[in-house]
Amino acid sequence: xxxxxxxxxxxxxxxxxxxxxxxxxDSPVATAMLARILQxxxxxxxRGTRRRLxxxxxxxxxxxxGHASPRRRQPRPATRRTAPRRIWVPVVAAAAAVVAGxxxxxxxxxxxxxxxxxxxxQQDAGPIAPVYHDATLTAAVVLDKAAAAAARQKDTSGKYFxxxxxxxxxxxxxxxxxxxxxxxxxxxxxxxxxxxxxSLVMAAGGGQHNIGPSSNSGLTWAxxxxxxxxxxxxxxxxxxxxxxxxxxxxNSRAFSEFEIIGQLLFESPISxxxxxxxxxxAAGLAGIKxxxxxxxxxxxxxxxxxxxxxxxPPALGHALYFSPVTFQLLGEATINAANVSCPxxxxxxxxxxxFVSSDTQLPAGTPTKLxxxxxxxxxxxxxxxxxxxxxxxxxxxxxxxxxxxRRERH
Amino acid sequence: xxxxxRFRALFAMAYAPLCRYARHRGLTGPDAEDLVAQxxxxxxxxxxxxxxxxxxxxxxxxxxxxxxxxxxxxxRRRELLARFQAAPAAxxxxxxxxxxxxxxxxxxxxxxxxxxxxxxxxxxxxAPADLAVVLxxxxxxxxxxxxxxxxxxxxxxxxxxxPQRHAPAGHKQGGSLDSxxxx
Numbered sequence: 001x002x003x004x005x006x007x008x009x010x011x012x013x014x015x016x017x018x019x020x021x022x023x024x025x026d027s028p029v030a031t032a033m034l035a036r037i038l039q040x041x042x043x044x045x046x047r048g049t050r051r052r053l054x055x056x057x058x059x060x061x062x063x064x065x066g067h068a069s070p071r072r073r074q075p076r077p078a079t080r081r082t083a084p085r086r087i088w089v090p091v092v093a094a095a096a097a098v099v100a101g102x103x104x105x106x107x108x109x110x111x112x113x114x115x116x117x118x119x120x121x122q123q124d125a126g127p128i129a130p131v132y133h134d135a136t137l138t139a140a141v142v143l144d145k146a147a148a149a150a151a152r153q154k155d156t157s158g159k160y161f162x163x164x165x166x167x168x169x170x171x172x173x174x175x176x177x178x179x180x181x182x183x184x185x186x187x188x189x190x191x192x193x194x195x196x197x198x199s200l201v202m203a204a205g206g207g208q209h210n211i212g213p214s215s216n217s218g219l220t221w222a223x224x225x226x227x228x229x230x231x232x233x234x235x236x237x238x239x240x241x242x243x244x245x246x247x248x249x250x251n252s253r254a255f256s257e258f259e260i261i262g263q264l265l266f267e268s269p270i271s272x273x274x275x276x277x278x279x280x281x282a283a284g285l286a287g288i289k290x291x292x293x294x295x296x297x298x299x300x301x302x303x304x305x306x307x308x309x310x311x312x313p314p315a316l317g318h319a320l321y322f323s324p325v326t327f328q329l330l331g332e333a334t335i336n337a338a339n340v341s342c343p344x345x346x347x348x349x350x351x352x353x354x355f356v357s358s359d360t361q362l363p364a365g366t367p368t369k370l371x372x373x374x375x376x377x378x379x380x381x382x383x384x385x386x387x388x389x390x391x392x393x394x395x396x397x398x399x400x401x402x403x404x405x406r407r408e409r410h
Numbered sequence: 411x412x413x414x415x416r417f418r419a420l421f422a423m424a425y426a427p428l429c430r431y432a433r434h435r436g437l438t439g440p441d442a443e444d445l446v447a448q449x450x451x452x453x454x455x456x457x458x459x460x461x462x463x464x465x466x467x468x469x470x471x472x473x474x475x476x477x478x479x480x481x482x483x484x485x486r487r488r489e490l491l492a493r494f495q496a497a498p499a500a501x502x503x504x505x506x507x508x509x510x511x512x513x514x515x516x517x518x519x520x521x522x523x524x525x526x527x528x529x530x531x532x533x534x535x536x537a538p539a540d541l542a543v544v545l546x547x548x549x550x551x552x553x554x555x556x557x558x559x560x561x562x563x564x565x566x567x568x569x570x571x572x573p574q575r576h577a578p579a580g581h582k583q584g585g586s587l588d589s590x591x592x593x
Contacts, residue, residue, distance in 0.1 A: 008563065008564055008569070009528070009531060009532045009560060010532075011513060012513055012517065012528060012533075013532040015514055016434060017433060017434060017436075017514075018433055021429070021430060021433055022426070023425065023426045023429035023430065024425075024426065025421060025422045025423075025425035025426060029443065030421075030425050033443070033446070033447050034418070034421050034450075037417075037421075037447065037450055037451050037454050038417070038454070396443065396444050396447050396448075400451070
């Protein structure tokens with residue numbers, strides 16, 4: 001008797017999901033997949049265990065310079081506008097780690113209700129004057145001003161929350177070499193939906209690539225909208241989320257909480273009141289510092305940042321960028337804690353946000369043509385940065401490209 | 411036959427079944443594409459190891475291991491998020507109401523191992539001999555595991571398991587789904 005002579009299994013067969021699904025090996029997606037696989041080369045000699053191929057896990061793959069002791073951070077030159085930055089792109093990070101064993105630098109993105117207008121990338125605006133010299137403008141004061149700015153905003157909502165941002169990201173694939181690999185700059189548009197819908201569109205390689213829904217914090221729309229506005233319960237939630245962020249560093253508290261706050265803020269439909277509360281919670285964290293800088297697209301910014309302490313994951317710090325005028329959030333950055341005079345490792349610049357009614361609609365004023373801004377890729381005396389080709393956009397593409405780099409190297 | 415020609419034929423044969431395999435496990439979009447691409451990339455790299463007689467079961471075994479690893483990572487993330495109690499996520503409703511929904515719910519209530527055995531047979535169309543390749547056990551053990559899983563599904567549904575409830579006596583449980591080395 002074959003299994004499906006059985007009525008129960010026959011019924012189960014009829015209950016399979018999407019019975020009309022008919023994928024084709026001749027489809028453009030399949031054809032592109034085949035071409036990418038064949039590009040990797042047939043190499044029976046490379047067979048081995050995953051452990052051999054990926055000698056270290058995600059955390060272990062990070063080969064950035066070691067942990068730097070806490071110290072006062074020197075303001076970076078104001079002309080550092082072209083420094084490399086990154087944004088955290090969850091799907092890119094996860095898949096890159098899976099496929100290529102890449103240690104992926106983490107993030108501290110941020111978000112705000114900026115006007116839905118594109119500031120435009122300044123090609124070469126020359127040195128930018130320091131945005132403040134007031135000793136009273138501590139990190140806590142900046143965050144208090146950001147909280148006040150957020151609290152003044154009107155609470156709105158919609159079916160989708162749209163964000164357009166420019167980003168670069170850095171990866172440290174230990175299996176390739178000591179270099180830091182840089183993705184971007186790319187533009188991305190994200191429609192975070194009230195429910196399970198939504199899309200993330202990356203503009204790169206001459207086209208736009210829909211790479212699926214994304215949520216930085218991993219929380220649902222309902223969870224984000226239900227965050228409390230009182231500091232104590234909000235801090236408790238942030239602390240709980242932070243506990244799972246760096247499991248190898250159970251005593252990492254404020255550092256992880258600062259990172260969680262960035263995740264909750266970025267591309268997130270939270271209310272202005274919750275934004276304000278998050279800034280106030282951040283203002284109470286030990287170890288926050290402030291400097292002046294410019295963001296990925298050249299806007300002057302006040303940077304509130306945190307470097308890792310002895311109990312925190314080494315090498316990387318996190319920063320939030322604010323407008324020195326309005327104290328609205330402009331973006332985020334991941335900084336090289338081992339050498340703070342080096343360019344930041346990755347960053348994002350928020351260009352437009354707003355609630356819309358569909359996952360194709362743009363807020364009023366958002367340009368329809370995506371064009372990455374100019375930026376530079378290296379700095380003297382700092383880690384070598386290897387640019388990932390602009391055509392590499394999806395996690396799969398990135399993983400396979402990194403594997404190819406490793407094969408070439410070894 | 412040179413490797414590329416053979417792999418192109420393998421790709422043409424296996425792409426659609428692997429896409430359906432991913433869909434049957436709840437993967438869509440880039441997640442499904444990643445699983446299919448990773449599976450086929452391993453097949454390309456290990457082409458000399460791919461059995462010509464049971465290519466598809468071999469690929470299912472690879473896909474299963476990849477999917478299981480991904481599911482484990484997703485589970486860890488869900489466990490983390492479960493600690494966030496401010497607003498529980500809305501319960502997902504099965505889009506297929508009625509009997510298919512009931513069957514799928516009953517299937518989902520079984521152990522992951524039982525679920526996989528039943529999915530491989532009922533949804534992916536594997537015969538017991540092919541099932542054994544995926545499970546890494548003997549055909550007899552595979553059939554035994556199928557019968558036991560089927561009996562537990564019937565019990566969940568509150569129906570008479572029927573004569574197939576009785577697995578062949580004296581057969582040991584087959585090898586673990588985890589037993590196949592992917593890379």
